[in-house]
Amino acid sequence: MFDKILIANRGEIALRIHRACREMGIKTVAVHSTADHDAMHVRLADESVCIGPPPARDSYLNKAAIIAAATITNADAIHPGYGFLSENADFAQMVEEHGICFIGPTAEHIRMMGDKITAKHAAHEAGLPCVPGSDGAVETEAQAQELAHSMGYPVLIKATAGGGGKGMKHAHTPDQLIDAFRTARSEAKAAFGNSEVYMEKYLLAPRHIEIQILADNHGAVVHLGERDCSLQRRHQKVLEEAPSPALNADARERIGRVACAAIRKLGYRNAGTLEFLYENGEFYFIEMNTRLQVEHPVTEAICGIDIVREQIRIAAGAPLGYEQSDVRFSGHAIECRINAEDPQTFAPSPGRIGGFHTPGGLGVRVDSGLYSGYQVPPHYDSMIAKLIVHGGSRNECLMRLRRALGEFVIEGVKTTIPLHNWLVNEADFINGDYDIHWLQKMVDRSAG
Ligand code: ADP
Numbered sequence: 412m413f414d415k416i417l418i419a420n421r422g423e424i425a426l427r428i429h430r431a432c433r434e435m436g437i438k439t440v441a442v443h444s445t446a447d448h449d450a451m452h453v454r455l456a457d458e459s460v461c462i463g464p465p466p467a468r469d470s471y472l473n474k475a476a477i478i479a480a481a482t483i484t485n486a487d488a489i490h491p492g493y494g495f496l497s498e499n500a501d502f503a504q505m506v507e508e509h510g511i512c513f514i515g516p517t518a519e520h521i522r523m524m525g526d527k528i529t530a531k532h533a534a535h536e537a538g539l540p541c542v543p544g545s546d547g548a549v550e551t552e553a554q555a556q557e558l559a560h561s562m563g564y565p566v567l568i569k570a571t572a573g574g575g576g577k578g579m580k581h582a583h584t585p586d587q588l589i590d591a592f593r594t595a596r597s598e599a600k601a602a603f604g605n606s607e608v609y610m611e612k613y614l615l616a617p618r619h620i621e622i623q624i625l626a627d628n629h630g631a632v633v634h635l636g637e638r639d640c641s642l643q644r645r646h647q648k649v650l651e652e653a654p655s656p657a658l659n660a661d662a663r664e665r666i667g668r669v670a671c672a673a674i675r676k677l678g679y680r681n682a683g684t685l686e687f688l689y690e691n692g693e694f695y696f697i698e699m700n701t702r703l704q705v706e707h708p709v710t711e712a713i714c715g716i717d718i719v720r721e722q723i724r725i726a727a728g729a730p731l732g733y734e735q736s737d738v739r740f741s742g743h744a745i746e747c748r749i750n751a752e753d754p755q756t757f758a759p760s761p762g763r764i765g766g767f768h769t770p771g772g773l774g775v776r777v778d779s780g781l782y783s784g785y786q787v788p789p790h791y792d793s794m795i796a797k798l799i800v801h802g803g804s805r806n807e808c809l810m811r812l813r814r815a816l817g818e819f820v821i822e823g824v825k826t827t828i829p830l831h832n833w834l835v836n837e838a839d840f841i842n843g844d845y846d847i848h849w850l851q852k853m854v855d856r857s858a859g
Pocket of ligand 1: 542567573574575576577611612613614615619643646647686688697698847
């Protein structure tokens with residue numbers, strides 16, 4: 412087992428990884444920008460190294476500085492968390508070349524899944540059904556028009572290097588297409604330095620269903636069930652739940668089996684998530700995330716498996732030690748992502764935290780690096796806390812979630828807690844009756 416792990420991240424996820432390490436008796440090294448010297452993950456880690464100024468490109472994305480920090484502190488592994496360098500194949504390769512273990516899949520698998528076109532090809536080869544669309548990149552406006560015509564509208568233009576919902580534009584008519592094509596390309600260029608796009612049929616009322624996978628270095632593969640992440644704003648997840656209210660036992664069994672078979676075929680190892688759209692009883696692969704996900708705690712809540720601990724064990728070469736039939740599911744879990752944002756306009760709201768009180772009690776978990784007096788910096792993602800609630804049934808979970816949201820106090824910055832308070836009392840949400848467009852429509856309606 413590792414003696415010391417460097418955590419190449421910040422915020423709640425750095426803390427989450429630190430907690431798993433501490434429970435396993437592994438020492439931790441925090442890295443941080445100058446804006447984060449007072450952050451909770453830095454305070455709790457055994458050692459910390461400042462790796463640069465506030466902008467992420469100079470600190471949390473600075474590969475050489477992070478590897479140097481691991482070398483001088485004698486860390487034997489690096490956990491990348493999510494975001495930042497977690498899906499950067501060159502970084503994973505550099506880490507391994509320096510004799511340090513990268514806690515995640517191989518650089519080849521990260522590279523394969525990081526490009527959405529090669530990912531769809533690989534998924535198709537591995538037996539996964541994909542959203543109908545272009546067979547590769549769409550290079551010209553004329554090509555886009557021809558393809559959209561033969562596929563039928565509406566269509567979605569997506570960035571090959573995409574992530575975080577950027578570089579994604581839909582078109583319902585031929586007049587909208589050229590504009591969507593141009594905007595998607597320029598957005599992709601600005602966000603990823605790569606303007607390449609591809610095209611998919613735009614599904615009108617699907618759910619976003621994703622399957623959590625664990626695979627060790629010895630050929631064992633299990634899935635930990637699904638998460639329903641259909642509640643989104645601007646293609647970004649807002650609230651996630653497990654299991655999905657939209658799946659029956661048959662559909663659940665089928666997608667779990669197909670996902671595990673694909674992972675075996677790909678020879679993938681460590682934790683990963685296969686993302687699908689689900690409409691009219693059919694699953695369509697959209698992408699694979701080769702890392703830990705923000706919403707992993709809902710899965711942990713219903714199956715009692717510490718996913719970060721498993722990632723570390725797998726990276727150290729340990730066998731999973733259990734089979735699919737050993738994975739037991741119990742009850743229902745919901746996660747609310749709480750952002751430092753105006754709940755109406757979604758404008759970021761950085762600032763100093765005043766009063767701070769987290770909810771507690773049975774089945775309530777809060778993952779957050781906040782404390783009273785902490786200064787939320789303006790340089791990074793606005794998510795400041797995750798509230799995860801578990802109950803014996805979906806109804807019990809909802810009752811508990813309302814109670815927990817009511818106890819949560821975060822003063823000094825605006826937060827999206829009021830949005831969640833509204834959401835958990837909406838009839839459609841209570842009935843589990845929503846698709847990926849539902850929340851956006853509701854938000855647009857209240858703004859307009
Ligand atoms: P990113 O990597 O930018 O998050 P994804 O491919 O994972 O992009 O898609 C993000 C979200 O965009 C999905 O959860 C879904 O809501 C929406 N989306 C993606 N593809 C389609 C599609 N073909 N039709 C309708 N919505 C889609």
